[in-house]
Amino acid sequence: MQSQNLNWGIAAAGRVTQDFVTALGTIPNSRHAVLAVADVEGPRAQEFAQRNQIPRHYDGFEALSLDKEVDVVYVGTLNPFHYAVVRLMLIRGxxxxxxxxxxxxxxxxxxxxxxxEQRGVFLMEGMWSRCFPSYERLRELLLGDAIGEVKLVKLQHGFRLANEERVASRALGGSITLxxxxxxxxxxxxxxxxxxxxxxxxxxxxxxxxxxxQTEFILDYGDNRRLIALITGLETLENDAIxxxxxxxxxxxxxxxxx
Structure with missing residues (x-):
C-alpha cells in the first residue's frame, strides 16, 4: 500500500519560511508536500505561493487552519505571534x-x-540543531562514556545582531537570549x-x-555540574562549546x- 503525502501549511510568508520550504524540497524521495501558505498580508502569501509553486494561498491564518487537507503547519511568524497562531492550529486539529x-x-x-495533548496532535519547537548529524554523534559519545561524567559545558555564541530589528525591538519579541x-x-x-x-x-x-x-549566565545542574555561557549580539565569536x-x-x- 502506497503511503500518502504529508501535506504542509506554511504560516507566514517570510524569509525563515522560505528557508523551510526550500529545505523540504531537498529531501530525496520526499513525501512532504507544501499545500498552502497564509500570511496576514494576502498579496505576500500570493507571491510566496507563486514563487514556490504552492497550490493555495490564504489571506490570514484562520483560513489556513480550516483547510481540511492540511495535516501539519509550520509556524514562522514573528516571535510575539507564535502563541496565538500555534494555539489556533492546535484547536483546529x-x-x-x-x-x-x-x-x-x-x-x-x-x-x-x-x-x-488534549487534541492528540504533535507539537514541536523547531530546534534545528537537534537534527544535525553532529548531535547524533555527540549522543553516541556521551552514552558510550567517551569522556566520562560530564561536569562542565563552556560556550560562547555571538554574532553582530544587536541592530537587527528582530533582536533589538521589544515589540517584535527581541532578545539575544531568545x-x-x-x-x-x-x-x-x-x-x-x-x-x-x-x-x-x-x-x-x-x-x-x-x-x-548581551548576557552571561551559569546554569547549575547540581552535583557540581554547570554550563557557563556568553551570548552576545555585539561581536562575532568563535561559536563553539567545550x-x-x-x-x-x-x-x-x-x-x-x-x-
Missing part, C-alpha cells in the same frame, strides 16, 4: 512545527503542550538530561528599548545564523 522560540513565556508554552541563547539552553538539557536547578545571571547589557543584546568530562572533552560547533 493540526500538527504543528513552530520556529524558535515556541513562546515568549513559560505559561504560554505549557498551555500549548497541554492543548496538543534569538541564539536558546542554543545554549538546549545544549545543557541535551548533555545533562534535565533542567537546571538554578540559573545564575552574571551580567546583561540592554539597548535603548531595554532588550538584552564539553568537559572526567576522562576528556568534546568540542562542538554551534549553529551559525544566516542574516
Amino acid at each position: 493540526k500538527h504543528v512545527l513552530c520556529e524558535t522560540p515556541l513562546c515568549l513565556g513559560l505559561e504560554q508554552a505549557q498551555e500549548l503542550y497541554k492543548l496538543a 534569538d541564539i541563547g536558546i542554543y545554549a539552553l538546549q545544549l545543557g538539557q541535551f548533555v545533562f538530561g534535565s533542567a537546571p536547578v538554578k540559573i545564575i545571571p552574571s551580567g546583561t547589557q540592554l539597548n535603548a528599548e531595554r532588550v538584552d543584546v 564539553i568537559v568530562g572526567t576522562k576528556g572533552e568534546i568540542k562542538v560547533r554551534l549553529p551559525h545564523k544566516q542574516l
Whole structure:
C-alpha cells in the first residue's frame, strides 16, 4: 500500500519560511508536500505561493487552519505571534512545527503542550540543531562514556545582531537570549538530561528599548555540574562549546545564523 503525502501549511510568508520550504524540497524521495501558505498580508502569501509553486494561498491564518487537507503547519511568524497562531492550529486539529522560540513565556508554552495533548496532535519547537548529524554523534559519545561524567559545558555564541530589528525591538519579541541563547539552553538539557536547578545571571547589557543584546549566565545542574555561557549580539565569536568530562572533552560547533 502506497503511503500518502504529508501535506504542509506554511504560516507566514517570510524569509525563515522560505528557508523551510526550500529545505523540504531537498529531501530525496520526499513525501512532504507544501499545500498552502497564509500570511496576514494576502498579496505576500500570493507571491510566496507563486514563487514556490504552492497550490493555495490564504489571506490570514484562520483560513489556513480550516483547510481540511492540511495535516501539519509550520509556524514562522514573528516571535510575539507564535502563541496565538500555534494555539489556533492546535484547536483546529493540526500538527504543528513552530520556529524558535515556541513562546515568549513559560505559561504560554505549557498551555500549548497541554492543548496538543488534549487534541492528540504533535507539537514541536523547531530546534534545528537537534537534527544535525553532529548531535547524533555527540549522543553516541556521551552514552558510550567517551569522556566520562560530564561536569562542565563552556560556550560562547555571538554574532553582530544587536541592530537587527528582530533582536533589538521589544515589540517584535527581541532578545539575544531568545534569538541564539536558546542554543545554549538546549545544549545543557541535551548533555545533562534535565533542567537546571538554578540559573545564575552574571551580567546583561540592554539597548535603548531595554532588550538584552548581551548576557552571561551559569546554569547549575547540581552535583557540581554547570554550563557557563556568553551570548552576545555585539561581536562575532568563535561559536563553539567545550564539553568537559572526567576522562576528556568534546568540542562542538554551534549553529551559525544566516542574516
